[in-house]
Amino acid sequence: MKGSFPIDKFRTVATPFYYYDTELLRQTLDAIKSETDKHSNYHVHYAVKANANPKVLRVISQAGFGADCVSGGEIKAALENGFPAHKIVYAGVGKSDWEINLGLDAGIAYFNVESIPELEVINELAKAKGKIAKVSFRINPNVGAHTHANITTGLAENKFGIDMADMEKVIEIAAGMNHVEFIGLHFHIGSQILEMGDFVALCNRVNELQDQLERHHIQVQNINVGGGLGIDYHHPNEVPIPSFDEYFRTYHKHLNLRPGQQLHFELGRAVVGQCGSLITKVLYVKQATYKQFAIVDSGMTDLIRPALYQAFHCIENLSNDEPKETYDVVGPICESSDVFVKAFDLNRCHRGDLLAIRSAGAYGEIMASGYNCRELPKGYTTEDFV
Ligand code: LLP
Numbered sequence: 001m002k003g004s005f006p007i008d009k010f011r012t013v014a015t016p017f018y019y020y021d022t023e024l025l026r027q028t029l030d031a032i033k034s035e036t037d038k039h040s041n042y043h044v045h046y047a048v049k050a051n052a053n054p055k056v057l058r059v060i061s062q063a064g065f066g067a068d069c070v071s072g073g074e075i076k077a078a079l080e081n082g083f084p085a086h087k088i089v090y091a092g093v094g095k096s097d098w099e100i101n102l103g104l105d106a107g108i109a110y111f112n113v114e115s116i117p118e119l120e121v122i123n124e125l126a127k128a129k130g131k132i133a134k135v136s137f138r139i140n141p142n143v144g145a146h147t148h149a150n151i152t153t154g155l156a157e158n159k160f161g162i163d164m165a166d167m168e169k170v171i172e173i174a175a176g177m178n179h180v181e182f183i184g185l186h187f188h189i190g191s192q193i194l195e196m197g198d199f200v201a202l203c204n205r206v207n208e209l210q211d212q213l214e215r216h217h218i219q220v221q222n223i224n225v226g227g228g229l230g231i232d233y234h235h236p237n238e239v240p241i242p243s244f245d246e247y248f249r250t251y252h253k254h255l256n257l258r259p260g261q262q263l264h265f266e267l268g269r270a271v272v273g274q275c276g277s278l279i280t281k282v283l284y285v286k287q288a289t290y291k292q293f294a295i296v297d298s299g300m301t302d303l304i305r306p307a308l309y310q311a312f313h314c315i316e317n318l319s320n321d322e323p324k325e326t327y328d329v330v331g332p333i334c335e336s337s338d339v340f341v342k343a344f345d346l347n348r349c350h351r352g353d354l355l356a357i358r359s360a361g362a363y364g365e366i367m368a369s370g371y372n373c374r375e376l377p378k379g380y381t382t383e384d385f386v
Helices: 022-036 054-062 072-080 097-106 116-128 164-175 196-215 244-254 269-275 305-309
Strands: 017-020 042-047 066-069 088-090 110-113 133-140 180-186 222-224 262-265 276-287 292-296 315-317 324-330 339-347 354-357 378-381
Touching: 022 042, 022 054, 022 244, 022 269, 042 269, 054 072, 054 269, 054 378, 066 072, 072 088, 072 097, 088 097, 097 116, 097 133, 110 116, 110 180, 116 133, 116 164, 116 180, 133 164, 164 180, 164 196, 196 244, 269 276, 305 339, 315 339
Parallel strands: 017 378, 042 066, 042 262, 066 088, 088 110, 110 133, 133 180, 180 222, 222 262, 292 324
Antiparallel strands: 017 276, 276 292, 276 354, 315 354, 324 339
């Protein structure tokens, strides 16, 4: 056992694999609940896109959270793993007819609608079933976030949402339809956001929009502010749980909710990010002219974040405490971008050592691919190793 890792048990299964510390996951869920319990109108829908491992989903659904889905597949995964339909919300710019039908048949809470053509299709499909679909409109608030350009979503240039300026027109169109019921507004400005000022900017936009709508006597039941709260990738041991108190306090302080209004959140990374690690084995230590490589048996196919977003993940050698040396930790994939980290200090590596690539619980296993005909990594939890 090194830190909280059952390393002897790790030796009994094939690498690479994801390991989820369910104790930390439960503590994280408790930390969220202790904040949201202060407000009877706050509801958290876990963003399934971050991690849809059934064992992880079960822990989250058992804790009473709802689910935020972006595909029919995610709706199925949520339903199969204990999330009740009335706590499932469904967003996405390109919903196929079968996915909308699935949502209608299951009786999900509401659709986050991203365009007028989509609204028309939902109305038609609901009509064919004799149902009324509850819809929220995803608004593009044109608010930037201090994060990587690939994971900023709330700018006018991004494909997501309906322009704030078109809002009243869209609400009017929905009012003229018999098979949709307009119930709320939805926003999401980006991911891995650590500056509360970005969320304050979103609150200000929501306040402006609500004031504008109220001048037209329009009031909504729900405000959904999406997710986006980041985690500390550099200090997974020191900061295993994000500061949910600061996050929820920001919304409480800056968002002017109307009496009776419900506030919905869609947190993904902040829920599952720190509880997951990718466990991989050192295959070779290769000395090059100016550096040494630790070549491991996992690659960008298992965890694509470093290659795709230049994301940093802390790495630990679980197998020994020998003095640290500097390595580029690289995978076996035939791509130069198959690098987890460059010039990183690790306890001296030997063939067969197990490394933990930390903070990989969100957007890790779920983004894995079979490129190079590799097998998808398995996911284990604490309970699998007792
Ligand atoms: N709601 C909506 C509408 C979203 O698009 C997202 C994430 C979330 C909620 C959850 O955001 P979170 O709380 O996890 O930040 N693959 C990238 C992240 C993509 C995020 C996409 N949308 C990464 O590995 O950093």
